[in-house]
Amino acid sequence: MSDSRPGVADLLGVLAYAELTAFLRLAEEAARHAPTLTDRAALGDLAAAEYAHFRLLRDRLASLGVDPEEAMAPFVDALDGWHERTAPNDWLEALVKAYVGTGIALDFYREAAAHVDAETRSLVEEVLADEGRCQFAVDRVGAALEEDPKPAGRLALWARRMVGEALSQARRVAEARPELAVLLVSADGEDVTRMFNRLTEAHGRRMAALGLTPGP
């Protein structure tokens, strides 16, 4: 496999814009919703980590001779659309979004890692190593629900909406960028649906971690 397949620039481009916009949105949500300065700093930590990932991806694109702006441009509408449809209304929603959104992104990295060249893969693995960063969100949501379980139903719906919107934006991207879709499923003839199922299962595990298990 070589770096020159068109899908690789797309893959790095979508991840780069996802990180850039996650950074900016998390910072905004930290400023708007965090109840204490410690909470604000905790979400800020996560935002800063997203930015560091963005830089890795941008540098990788540049080293491949690809203009990062051009590589990101095709994905701006889908990712901005996702954020607009999942703007949290309070701190708990912001935490669930941080955890679920980052989780979906990391699943996508994991899928991608199987299909890229070794150098890009080591970058992906560097990002995946940061996975523990979201644990604070799980801890805080868990503590809040222990004190008052009332928001659990609302938060479960909220999380479901987030993954639903993510899948619908992902389908939109896959239709618009067939090279990217091909890259992600090319290895072993599996289809996109199977990948989406895997992402949905991972989401279910995250819901359980948050104490938001789906009803019977």
Add this chain to the structure above:
Amino acid sequence: MSDSRPGVADLLGVLAYAELTAFLRLAEEAARHAPTLTDRAALGDLAAAEYAHFRLLRDRLASLGVDPEEAMAPFVDALDGWHERTAPNDWLEALVKAYVGTGIALDFYREAAAHVDAETRSLVEEVLADEGRCQFAVDRVGAALEEDPKPAGRLALWARRMVGEALSQARRVAEARPELAVLLVSADGEDVTRMFNRLTEAHGRRMAALGLTPGP
């Protein structure tokens, strides 16, 4: 000099909250106003650097046995007030704010460096080493004004408002936290007004760098 003077925790606290909130606001302004993804990333770079500074200051507070949240709390209203009164309306205003705001903060670090213990001073110097990061804002404002000088008058007023609001918030802080004021002027019997004059002069130099020289 020792770390235990009450003014030192205040000094680190005000700088820490200034960095945390600058990070969050710059990220928000980058998301809202940057005309291209490259511009968004450039302001994002600056935001991420502020966050790294915040972390240095937070860790220094913690190593002194001071709760960072408590140390920051007294300065939240003044700094939030400054940001609310200086919310940029467009990209050029955001750039001028980034340059002028960061410049004022660095002046303040420089003043502070003269009055703290060696270990805190090395932290301050680490922050000051980042000074070149704002140059992109100068370059972009310069290029924009070269193309169309019309906004120059508005931007000069905008910058003046920013420094005026900063001085008025600084006076408010100095009155509420006399230990901090004492720390900053204690070394050689100078008064706060002289320090403010020095900050105002530095601001004049920044205006000139932006091509926003005050009229005759």
